[in-house]
Amino acid sequence: MNRQATKWFVMVAVLITAGAVAALSHAAEVNLSLSSAWVRPTLGAGRTTAAYLTITNSGTAADRLVAAEIPHASSVEIHTAGMEDGIMRMRRLEGLDIAPGTTVPLAPGGIHIMVIGLSEPIESGDEVPLTLIFEEAGSLTITATVSLAPPAHAPEPVDPDHMGENMQHHGH
Numbered sequence: 001m002n003r004q005a006t007k008w009f010v011m012v013a014v015l016i017t018a019g020a021v022a023a024l025s026h027a028a029e030v031n032l033s034l035s036s037a038w039v040r041p042t043l044g045a046g047r048t049t050a051a052y053l054t055i056t057n058s059g060t061a062a063d064r065l066v067a068a069e070i071p072h073a074s075s076v077e078i079h080t081a082g083m084e085d086g087i088m089r090m091r092r093l094e095g096l097d098i099a100p101g102t103t104v105p106l107a108p109g110g111i112h113i114m115v116i117g118l119s120e121p122i123e124s125g126d127e128v129p130l131t132l133i134f135e136e137a138g139s140l141t142i143t144a145t146v147s148l149a150p151p152a153h154a155p156e157p158v159d160p161d162h163m164g165e166n167m168q169h170h171g172h
């Protein structure tokens with residue numbers, strides 16, 4: 001090969017390699033699974049509650065939770081909770097990033113699915129379909145058990161002092 005030909009050969013090789021890398025990155029996949037879903041029963045006349053679960057992305061691409069649905073709820077929001085000035089406060093999130101290779105626990109005292117304006121009460125022992133909508137994976141539905149306390153294998157509460165009725169779910 002003369003010098004000019006070598007130069008072209010290298011250039012073509014670089015382009016082919018770049019193409020292969022691009023093809024590989026396009027092959028990156030989201031592989032989401034949902035587990036340990038539970039929702040608190042409504043209490044008395046209250047029609048607002050919270051749902052929790054574990055989201056695992058065992059794929060190689062990121063995804064983002066952007067919405068959630070539960071039957072008979074007027075709205076369902078993604079919330080985060082935390083202590084601010086000694087008071088447990090909740091804040092609405094526009095979305096929740098699920099990085100590849102991570103498990104994201106939604107648990108009391110932390111990120112949760114806020115269920116607002118149920119048209120009928122839900123009681124312990126019921127089962128409720130919880131649908132999560134992701135940018136890449138689309139809609140995924142899991143059956144959530146209605147329970148006052150986290151079922152076995154559910155993510156640990158973020159802050160046990162602020163579980164249950166201590167958590168203010170109104171006025172936000």
Ligand SMILES: [Cu+2]
Nearest residue numbers: 079090112114
């Ligand atoms: Cu909330």
